[in-house]
Amino acid sequence: MNISSLFSILFSAVLAFLIAAYYEQPLxxxxxxxxxxxxxxxxxxxxxxxxxxxx
Numbered sequence: 001m002n003i004s005s006l007f008s009i010l011f012s013a014v015l016a017f018l019i020a021a022y023y024e025q026p027l028x029x030x031x032x033x034x035x036x037x038x039x040x041x042x043x044x045x046x047x048x049x050x051x052x053x054x055x
Contacts, residue, residue, distance in 0.1 A: 009039035 013035040020027055 005043055009036060009043065012039060 013032055016035055017027060
């Protein structure tokens with residue numbers, strides 16, 4: 001995982017919070033952590049799918 005994917009995961013979490021704040025939705029700290037964890041999970045799945053299929 002490179003630095004740009006880390007930045008994009010954090011940026012998308014911050015952007016989601018800004019959009020939620022704009023529409024006056026409830027914001028909780030655990031939602032931010034959940035968004036970041038889901039982003040890392042998706043990135044992990046992408047890395048696994050890109051791995052060569054050598055056994």
